[in-house]
Amino acid sequence: MQFFKTENKNTHFCFFSSLTREQIAQLNLEEINKTFKKGEVIFNEGAYPNALYVVYKGVVKVHMYGDSGKEQIIRLAQPGDLLGYRSLISNDPYRATASATEETRLFKIPKDTFFNLIKQNTDFSLKLMKLLSDDLKNAERKVIYMAQKSVREKIAEALLLLNDTFGIDENNFAIKSKLTRKEIGDIAGVTTESTIRTISDFNKENIINIDGKKIIITDLNRLKSEVKNKIA
Amino acid sequence: MQFFKTENKNTHFCFFSSLTREQIAQLNLEEINKTFKKGEVIFNEGAYPNALYVVYKGVVKVHMYGDSGKEQIIRLAQPGDLLGYRSLISNDPYRATASATEETRLFKIPKDTFFNLIKQNTDFSLKLMKLLSDDLKNAERKVIYMAQKSVREKIAEALLLLNDTFGIDENNFAIKSKLTRKEIGDIAGVTTESTIRTISDFNKENIINIDGKKIIITDLNRLKSEVKNKIA
DNA sequence: CGAGGAGTTGATTCCAATCAATTTCGGTGG
């Protein structure tokens, strides 16, 4: 079961890899009999959560809109990641929308099961708290990022995130992401035009290589060094 | 005991007001025999937490530095708020520094007590999760804020935060904050000069009134309307 | 094969940072 992967992902950590098999068994994971296609919405801002989702295949973008209508991608959820647990715990309506960025399949954990597990299993609770803490850490880090970094740094960071999240194609070494330039900009908090210009700059400087829409990171170290003072 | 205040604070919620008296008794609250003066550091970025702090009197700023050295204030903790619980749960060194913005007194909850309580008291755990969730919600909101808002909106938001956090003086209606203009800018993620100019604009437009360093919000509604699409 | 979305590029604008200089204020020691 791929949940047990142990790779150390940069941005998110695989929640399930930290659970025991027994704990996973208690989850009553129920596979949703539906494959979400690119762009399909899993849940919408404003809706009330009645279950927790677990990404099983694919990558989901969690995004919200500023008042001007500009989109901001809050995070990317990959296999093993939870979706919508924050709203569930806070008992709030979703404040963000979740959409598939590629063919995606999900498990569902009924709300009751989830809360029962929290109540019965302190170990599970602790792990969930740790997950929340880590997400909070990332979000706080992103605040300072948005406030202080240049477009160039933001795009470099976004590309590194894509690299970590989607991985690379064995054949052509391109990042296996289906995100558009606009969406990359939405991660970085930057306009589409600036995103394109910056990606083009990186290309000219041989830090990356553009092959159509595909991006190949040719000099990972230089890309990383664009992101100063990176916090692991 | 002032922890039982019920005011609905805008940005943080008073953790202790949601606990039963019994739960509070279990906390082994230990008053720290020290009054922190304005500017004094409670804990430093990089240090390892060995206890949880509860603000009892005063307001504490939690802040970190971008690589250029620019400061960013992550949040303001007021009486009843917890300090350092994220790092404690994640078992990380502190990633931010906490300093008093005025005379501050703290309680301390030993690390062991804290974790024992989590393990023994599911209700407490749930409340802690809710707290984490709410902080996460705020942080995510701030990400989009930093990415998309103008200086004017950011300063308006910061002033509203000050108003909620410090309250106003009964005599002159000034916000009872001892923060400098620079610090207000550090909340908003804006330079000191831009902060001053914007505050001065609000003054000219009779949205606020400046009396020396003191700020009096004279037209709260207009100030609020500067912050479009405010999420409660 | 047409249409529309995605990508790209160039020109222009403008907001806010930066740089620079001056004033005000709060505290402190003589």
Place this chain on the structure above:
DNA sequence: CCACCGAAATTGATTGGAATCAACTCCTCG
């Protein structure tokens, strides 16, 4: 009590980075 010092606040001038506006090309997919 006052003079003085350094920090904070303020104001002005300039710069620059990124958004915006606009036009065009290139896919791709129905």
